[in-house]
Amino acid sequence: MVWTMDRDRPTPAPESALQPLHRAEVWQQPVATDLDPQLWATQYLGVLRDLAVQPSWISLAHIADPPGEVLLWMGQHLYRVNQRLNEILADLLDCFAPAQQPNVQILAAPLAPQAKVDGFCNDRTQPITLMVDPGRIVPADWPGLVAHELAHAIAQGRRDGASESDREGHSEPFRRAIAHLCLAQDLPLPAPQLEAAALRYWPPCRRNPQPEQFWLGLGNLDLPGQSAPGG
Incomplete structure (x- = not known):
């Protein structure tokens, strides 16, 4: 499978401020004790589809059908994953x-596999929404995954003479942003002559050979409060 974090996309929805449930901090908290975890996870998936570049990119069909086991794990544990991703994002910022x-x-x-991306940046929401699939990349390399999408957000905000196509792709504004992030975070630096096509895969990240195991709660995670598989 080709690893790509490209953000080619159809015409986006108009830019808009987010509703309360569409803000990431809501989903960095554990599910309320009086709320069914599967219901929480179902609501979360709805939020993801609202914020996604394409709603069809959000899917559990390739992981489990019916999705009950995945929804239960998400409802009980996914807030810790969101906390960890937010910590990485804060370090990068x-x-x-x-x-x-x-x-x-x-x-x-x-x-979904047909999306052919490991993450994307939706700059048509306010705040800008980064969305990544942590199941596809080993946890030690999540900083690289987040850095790539953050570089898109930074490149989008640079209006210093770059065309819109340049800001949306992997050309000079993106190159400058990802190089700065890699240097500051001790990630592999892209070579100055690296072509835009190669920047689509930068920084290099190790793939999880069984990404569906992550969403079933069987991955080898080291997150605060995370129980061992089966625990």
């Missing part, structure tokens, strides 16, 4: 002066 930091949020999402 610290590489920039406050005035240069984009207003951005991040959410974990089960992305």
Whole structure:
């Protein structure tokens, strides 16, 4: 399977401020004790589809059908994954002066194989929404996954003479943003002569050979409060 975090997409929805449930901090909290975890997870999937570049990119069909086991794990544990992704995002944002930091949020999402992406940046929401599938990449390399999508958000905000097509792709604005992030976070630096096609895969990340295991709660995660598989 080709690893790509490209953000080719159809005409986006108009930019709009997010409703309360569409804000990432809501989904960084454990499910309320009086709420069914599967219902929480179902609501979460609805939020993801609202924020996605294409709603059909959000899917559990390739993981489990029926999805009850996945929904239960998501309802009980996914907030910890979102907490970890938000910590990574905060570290990456610290590489920039406050005035240069984009207003951005991040959410974990089960992305359908047909989407052919491991993550994307939707700059038509406010704050900008980054969405990544942490099941596809080993946890140690999540910073690289998040850095790639954050670089898109930063490139989108740069209006210093770059065309819209340049800001949306993997050309010079993206190159500058990802190089800055990689240097600050001790990630592999892209070579100056690296072509835009190769930047689609930068920084290099190790793939999880069984991504569906992550969403079933069988992955080898090291998150605060995360029980061992079967625990």
